Amino acid sequence: MFHSVGLEEHPWAWSHISEPVETFEAKIALLRRKGYNGVFWHELYEHMAGRRTLPDNSIFLTFDDGYLDNWVHVYPILKKYGMKGTIFVSPDFVDPSNLVRPNLDDAAAGNVGMDELTVAGFLNWAEMREMEKSGLIDVQSHAMTHTWYFSGPEIVSFHKPYDVTPHPWLFWNARPDRKPFYLNEDQQDFLPWGHPILAHEKSLAARRFFPDDEAVDEITSFVSARGGRKFFELQDWRPVIDNWIAESFDNGGLPGHYETDEARSARVTDELQNSKTLIETNLSKQVDFICWPGGANEERVHKIAKKIGYKSWTLGSQSQLEKRNRPGTDPGSIRRIGTSNVIDVKGRQCGNGGPRYQYMNIVAHQGSAAHTVALKALKLAALTLSLGGTK
16 A cells, blocks of 8 residues: 655655655565566456456555656656556546646656656546556546545634644635645635634544534634734633633534434445546546545445445455455455555554565565564564664
8 A cells, every 4th residue: 555655755744655756666676576466456356256366476556545646756667667556546636637747757768857847736637547558557436535524513623824734624625626736735725714623534434513604703703803823823822712612602512513314325425426437437447446535434335335336445454454365355345554664563663664674564464474573573673773762
């Protein structure tokens, strides 16, 4: 499971899911040297269903979210090593432009300089069509919105100035038309300062809560009357607004209403159906598979997905951790493992992983006792070193 390549230093909330281009290429090069071959989901599905045999060195490389760097960096590197990759796209984020933008291949040919490559952003349909034509890239669904929604009346924070906002989905929901551009523009003005941030969940798992507009307006007016943006420069701004809200609203929560079960089911159906339809229409293909955004899913979502026509989906990191994608196991869901860029020991980050560490994780996951032991030894050494470094 990959996401982005080349945005690890970009100022955005999820820079941690990106990795350096050099590291990514080294990982792909190592897999190729070890004899691995990329496969697509339909091949894996048939293999798990017992209708197709794949060699033991098959690997399914996936890239979530549809970042522009998947065209600029990932695709040229996969092409260089003859590896297949699958990109999961949420159509809400697809860039509306029509021109294919330069990538590493253009830089290598001398058509553009490396510093002229645009990396931050999202794929457009033209770039996806170009990648699919190669036979090395398959585009599948990542649902429609890939957002978060309020799920209860409890206020957990407020919209205030940030250098890097931790809640960009607030602006996605306020201005869906600007979602493809959030990596390249400051969208904090899309909402008034002080807009309450309520308890929230990922879109496919949430039962949406809609706060009363009048209550929200009261809070933002309270902040506006006290200087708007400058209100948050006050040292005691939080107790000031918390005390006022406690006096103004029952239990400190906002009045509002939840969506009905019928409305929730209709919304999820639209999420899954529209994504499938748009990808199929724009890429002239069939979409059979879906990766849940953020891993959020539940039984009602599964039922809707099956009814729409999805054949299989990814499991979240907390779902069926022992499942392996082998013949005789349910092909309706697959387990993925992460790219192992951080050596993690029981929640403690003990160092940076790399190509060799990722390879050890893959082989250990496949059942190699020797690599499982070696991986444990490596983690123990990293933990010891990190503990010694903190004394």
